[in-house]
Amino acid sequence: MDRKKKHHYYKYIVKRHLNDIKAHIGLSKNDMERSYYRTRYAAQLSIYAEALGVQERILERFIQK
Numbered sequence: 001m002d003r004k005k006k007h008h009y010y011k012y013i014v015k016r017h018l019n020d021i022k023a024h025i026g027l028s029k030n031d032m033e034r035s036y037y038r039t040r041y042a043a044q045l046s047i048y049a050e051a052l053g054v055q056e057r058i059l060e061r062f063i064q065k
Contacts (some may be wrong), residue, residue, distance in 0.1 A: 006052055010062075014048045018063050 021041045028034035049056040 010052060014052070014059075018044060018048070023062075040053055 014021060017040065021037055021044060025034055025037040025041065028037060045056050049059045052059065
C-alpha cells in the first residue's frame with residue numbers, strides 16, 4: 001500500500017473499527033461478553049497492524065490519540 005492509501009485505511013476503517021470494539025468493552029454487561037470483545041480487539045489489532053506494516057503497540061498508541 002502506498003502512503004495515501006494507508007492513511008485513508010487507518011483513518012476511516014481501522015481507527016473507527018477498533019474504537020467501536022473498545023466502546024463495546026466498556027458497555028459489556030458481564031465478564032464473558034467483555035472477554036469476547038477483548039479477544040476480538042486483540043485479533044483485529046494484530047490483523048490491522050500486519051496490513052499496515054507496523055507493530056501492534058505502535059498502532060495501539062495511535063488509536064489512543
